[in-house]
Amino acid sequence: MCCPVVVRGGPPRQIVCRRRSGLAGRVSGWWEGIQPCRFPVGKSAALSATYVTSRLLAGMSVDMENVGLTQSLQVLAISAGPEDRFRLTDPYVEEVWSEFLGPTATLLARRLGRSIEVRPGGQQVEVGDLAASVGVAPGVAVKALARLNRFEVVHSDLGRGVVGVSGYAPPVGDERLFRLSEMGRISHDRFMADLDARHIIPGRAAEMFAAAPTVGIDRGVVPLAIR
């Protein structure tokens, strides 16, 4: 059965998405040769189209053989960054980061944060299940994961089906502070003042990994193409 997404090669080397005409002709890549793709139809096709598009827009390569197979994600624990100060399940993420992340990415961040707290060794999740649990289509969930990666709240390499979660997020950076709403800025100031009052130091997630050193993965050591 013919798939709705067709990859064309050669100059000008474009991905043409027939079903989602809004994307047609907008994405230029470096794809070699002409190759009608062999994506499955239905939801998987929509997922694959979104995935390929987001990868190419980000200037990354696409392993076409595996595109249709990336519906299963391995959620892994990674060490927290030096700026990470808030748990993903803290109100800070929901009340401040949400203005940048949007609702789907915010809920996914909370979900992944809770998941890594409950299972520090990581777990396998299906994109479809993850998406259904927040009430969206798989393609929307994939976009939200890409968004979390862009804002460095969660780190993902969707090509390899890996999502790295420290369970923590940094405060919104200085340049983004100016783009927060007034309510968001007030919340940010309140949460930061609360942190300072409690003397929470950056990178407190290290405690979690010190307790279980074999399950955490050091971002700097493991050669995952996550960062």
Add this chain to the structure above:
Amino acid sequence: MLRSGRLYLGMDETPNPTILHVVPLSAQADDRWRLSDRYVEEVWSEHLGPTATLLARRLGRMIEEHPGGVDIDLADLAAGVGVQRGIAVKALERLNRFEVVHLSAEQSVVGVSGFAPSVHGARVLRLSERGRLVHDRLVAASEVARPAPSVRAVQAAVGRLSDRRPAPVRGLAL
């Protein structure tokens, strides 16, 4: 209908400040979950979608912090969850349809009890497998936390009902 109400924003309308009056409502008999509980985030979210879920949590927290009600700019509410006003209005409409919060678009009033009922009936069947598992687990945990009245207490209550008691005397106006 929202389209005839004050909350509706057409494409050509300028986004004037729209104040929403968030007012407290009494909870219904089957409301058992706080809007900020995991149940709403992990079970109701499958039906509500992410925007409505986040708004429900936000409204729940709002009514807990301001039990007498609070006025809020719709634009602030929408920006707070990272969406445009129109999407926030649709999400409020959705919350109203599922009776998680109650919206009167004409009066720009959102009634919030702070609680939501369990997903029930056919909606349970439409949950994902994981959603059903979480639903069952949380409901079971809630039942344990709130035990049914003991048999002895029920018997005592029934016994009191069957006791002979003198009928109340009413003063008649002669």
